[in-house]
Amino acid sequence: METKDARYEVLAARAAELALPRCFETDLTMHDRACLASNPVGRRFLWAIGESGTTLVWLDPARLVTERLDIAVGNPVKARSLVRTLAEFRPELHYWDGEKLEPITAERAVALLAA
Numbered sequence: 001m002e003t004k005d006a007r008y009e010v011l012a013a014r015a016a017e018l019a020l021p022r023c024f025e026t027d028l029t030m031h032d033r034a035c036l037a038s039n040p041v042g043r044r045f046l047w048a049i050g051e052s053g054t055t056l057v058w059l060d061p062a063r064l065v066t067e068r069l070d071i072a073v074g075n076p077v078k079a080r081s082l083v084r085t086l087a088e089f090r091p092e093l094h095y096w097d098g099e100k101l102e103p104i105t106a107e108r109a110v111a112l113l114a115a
Helices: 006-018 026-037 067-072 076-088 106-114
Strands: 045-050 053-058 092-096 101-103
Touching: 006 026, 006 045, 006 092, 006 101, 026 053, 045 106, 092 106
Parallel strands: none
Antiparallel strands: 045 053, 045 092, 092 101
8 A cells, every 4th residue: 555645745736736747747646756755754855847747856965966867967057057947948946845845936946956
C-alpha cells in the first residue's frame, strides 16, 4: 500500500487548481512524487509548474543545484539561468519552506538558489 505524502498532495492540489501541466504530467505524478518520497519532509525546495511539466529544485542542504538539475544542467550558473529561462516561459513558481507552499517571483527563486 502506498503511503500519502502531504507535500505531494499540496503540489497535486495546486496543479489541479491551475489546470497544469497540460503535457508531461508524469513530471508531477511520477518524478516529483518519487523525489519527495525519497527526501526528508522538512527539506526546502522550489517548484515550477507550467504548460509542459514541472521542475522540483531542492534548496537544502545549502548548495546551488539539485541532483536533478546537476544531471540536466551541470553547473550552478546555468541552474540560475534556467530559473530565468523558466520565468520567460511563465511557469508558476513556488517555494516550499518545509511546511507550506507559496507562490514566488523568478527573482526570489534566483535569490533562493544563490543563497
